[in-house]
Amino acid sequence: MNTEEVMRLKRSLTKAIEEDKILIILDIMRRFNDEVVATKELLKNTGIGVFIGKQRSHHNADVAKLAKDIVKKWKTVLNGGFVKPNPVNKIVPNPKNVAKQRDNSREEINSPSSLKTENSQNTQSNSSSPSPNNVKTNNGKPYAGDRTFRKDNMKGHTGYDIRDKCIELLYDSLAFDSSAGSDIIFNCAVRIEQIVLDQFKGEPEKQYRDKLRGLISNLKDKKNPGLRKGIVSGEIPVEEFCVMSKEEKKAKDREIKIANLFKARSAGQTQAETNMFRCGKCGERKATYYQMQTRSADEPMTTFVTCTNCNNRWKFC
Template identity: 30%
Template sequence: MERELKELFESAKKAADAAAADGGAAEEDRCVDALKALKKFPVNYQILVSTQVGKRLRQLTKHPRKKIQSLAAELVEIWKNIIVEETLKNKKNGSSETKESIKSEHGANTSDKKVQRVNSIKVEKPSHSGTSSSSEKKVSAVKVEKRDSNKEENKQTNKTATNSVAPPKLTSLVSCKDPVRDKIRELLAEALCKVHGEIEDELRDEANAADPYRVAVSVESAMFEKWGRSNGAQKLKYRSVMFNIKDAKNPDFRRKVLLGHVKPQRILELTPEEMASTERQMENGKIKEKALFDCERGLPPKATTDEFKCGRCGKRKCTYYQLQTRSADEPMTTFVTCVNCDNHWKFC
């Protein structure tokens, strides 16, 4: 039965790939027929887990053909409901077995306090009408509590079932029928695939779990949504992002993009200096410091003196320097600055 399910899915997958490649209507009809056969195929939790067909079927929910996409999404939803129903049934069967074992044991200690409380209330024999009514109220209250707890358990199992079905890794790029956009996705995926050979052993597991094709598609989609086409007005921004991701001397930024440390929307807000590698950022800092030092050194030397008195504040703490602003036979011009009030004046 598992082999038949795999063969049926493989035929649907091959037809879907052929329909996406050359766009033939015959291949699309073949894939639709195979998906309808899968829809009628009797499956259960064990078969779906052992074959892992459900995870691979998620790839077809993003197929460019609408018929294949809708049928695949409908089939994924049906199989998901089957998994959830069977897990709930197994839980209920397990809980009923534990209740029967508790009833058979007399005087045994159990971890479920609510079950003990129900059993003790059922064993008691009321002697008066007042006590019987109060015991009935207690029993109804306990039943309501148990129903609420069952509802919470069902919600938790539904959440875990939906979270456990993670999107599978893409084996190839998702085409958008635009040769320019597809070329950008191809270049991004090619650059992101290099990360596996550049990272250290500590990040090996995290990198293996990442999907370079899916990340490349999400980055290109984010750029297209915000900046439009790559050959438009924002082509320089496209080039900046592409250059930093493909740069052989910038493996840090490429690794951050693949592992999700830098989200696709965040990439669009980064400057070229922020996308540069750590070494390059340190070099840029040193260059700026050196340029600032050279600028300050190029200024005329200043000296502090108390020979000049500021006409504004009356203080004698001043700095000054001299420049030859006129011909050589003329005296130098002295420029004075008050340290206290920043007043400036000059004289010859």
């Protein structure tokens, strides 16, 4: 339904309301519910969002309920598919002042306040921002330890402030100690956010936020460098990361650390065969081992053991 059709129906609805013709009112409002595809431009140009919103206080219960359903539907569409949670312990205003307060303070439906985030400030100057790949580098490599979404001159992706803000926070968590290309990190952040969005599509926004808050917390943990690097490198699939428990993430990080220590040993490192160690995986006593100084000089050396039967690896100090 285009703007002209919406305005024509709006005039018909206004007349029906003035004459209190309930059946006609319900018929027109059902057409709005079934045929109108809500967009910010359409609601702004026609003012139909505010007009329908006022009918939520209509004296007829059916009209009021239908108006509430339409407003909720349009807000959900404009909010990227999320359902707004019902407020808890809502304060009921004085009935005498309801009409006046609504006229003075209600915002148009095309600008839900829940999507007003600081990300909107970031998008104001995007048109003049350089390409995401134009990142300051050190001898051709991006700096590690001082990288953020904004410093890397990245841009919003989805068009929804709340989603773009989550992608920004994911990017910051993955990038701050990484030297990987900004496009690689950005793609990881986008894929994680999309997976979580698909998990909670049509659910209250709080569930989506809480899930991403937990993932971001795990990624920002300085004790989990292997987890961040594994996701950026592709060693840990983002689909797997999004469903891992906190304990599984820590275990995966420890596994990566051990693997990296084994890889870090010198190419000519001598490995001695021994039967002193029993493999915790297969129970055999056939293994090779070597030692490295992985901590300060006054600390004991770390022993790395590899089972020759099942290739299981472990270390101890």
